[in-house]
Amino acid sequence: MTIIDVVILSLIEGATEFLPVSSTGHLILTSALLGYGEDPFLKAFNIIIQSxxxxxxxxxxxRRFLPNLPFYSRLAIAFTPAAVIGFLVKDKIDAILGASSVSIVAWALIIGGIVLVLTDSERFRGRSDKADVVDFSxxxxxxxxxxxxxxxxPGVSRSGATIIGGLWLGMNQKAAAEFSFFLGVPTLLAASGYKILKLIRSSGGEGPDALPPLDGHHWFLLGLGIVLSFVFALIAxxxxxxxxxxxxxxxxGYYRIVVGVAILTMVYGGWL
Structure with missing residues (x-):
């Protein structure tokens, strides 16, 4: 992995993590285009730079993360399903669907894009009246x-699912987007922590998924990726x-559809 690769992957992570376009899908696609495939260090890199x-x-x-019981109680309740279901079946889902299937990412982008376009209509805008998560039951x-x-x-988008859900359930657009950001903090921390522990356990082992011992260059790339991801996410x-x-x-939504169609064209055309 080169510094240019780090910049590209960090840009994609930072710019798409909290947008309803699937950062995971974009990272999987970019990794395939860069020719990294199932490289264990790349998997670790993509997870760690989420921080x-x-x-x-x-x-x-x-200010929102200062002690606030109504805020944290609702955040905890919203986080619980992902924590429980993720712990029980996430590995099985990855095994069934193929955690890095480009075709699955493409179809998920297209379907999610269509739903996002249909959801972002005057009908939903007019009925969305909740301005803050603490107003939610x-x-x-x-x-x-x-x-x-x-x-x-892969490809559905965590932020996309929560934003669409927020609009369906009565949030206005600003509140739906911000609550998606807030919910992303515990969700991403838990998911990243779980995956990092799995990678650490495999470190120095054998097999295609084993993480090789990290040297100074690897740690430099990880540190640079975290900093760049932070900067790009602020801007995004x-x-x-x-x-x-x-x-x-x-x-x-339109962007998701275009990207999904482009990916399918490349897959079925033999270019990807």
Missing amino acids: GAIMAVLVLYW FARCLALGVLQCLAFI IRFFMALVQKYGFRHF
Whole structure:
């Protein structure tokens, strides 16, 4: 892995982690285009640099993460389904679907894009009246957490599922986007921590998924990736919120559809 690869992957992670376009799907596609395939260090890199994107949310919204029982109680309820279901069946889902299947990513992008375009309509905008997560009932937070579990399918997009769910359940566009950011913090921390532990256990072992011993160069690449992911995520979140409040989410839906069709064209054309 070169520094240019680090910049590209960090840009994709930081710019797409909190947008409804599937950062995982983009990283899988980019890794395939770069020719890395199932490289164990690349898997670890893509997981670890998520910490930079998480820090961006904490920096931009630090006031929201101050002690606040109504906020944290709802966040905990929304996080619980992903924690439980992820622990029980995430590995099985990856084994069945193929964690890095480019075709699955493409179809998920297309279907999710269509749903996002249909959801971002005047009908949903007109009925969305909840301005903050603390206005939500515990039942709605739980429902939103269940919808987040759709993101176990590569290409669906965790933020896309929660934003769509938020709009369906009565949030306005700003609140749906921000709650997606907030819910991403514990979800990504838990998912990343679990995957990192699995990688550490495989470190120095044998087999295609075993993580090789890390040297100074590897640690430099990881540190650079975290910093770049943090910077790119800061910019992306600011841009995203300004765009959403002015134009809504439908343009991200169109983008998903175009990218998904392009990927399928490359796959079935033998170019990918």
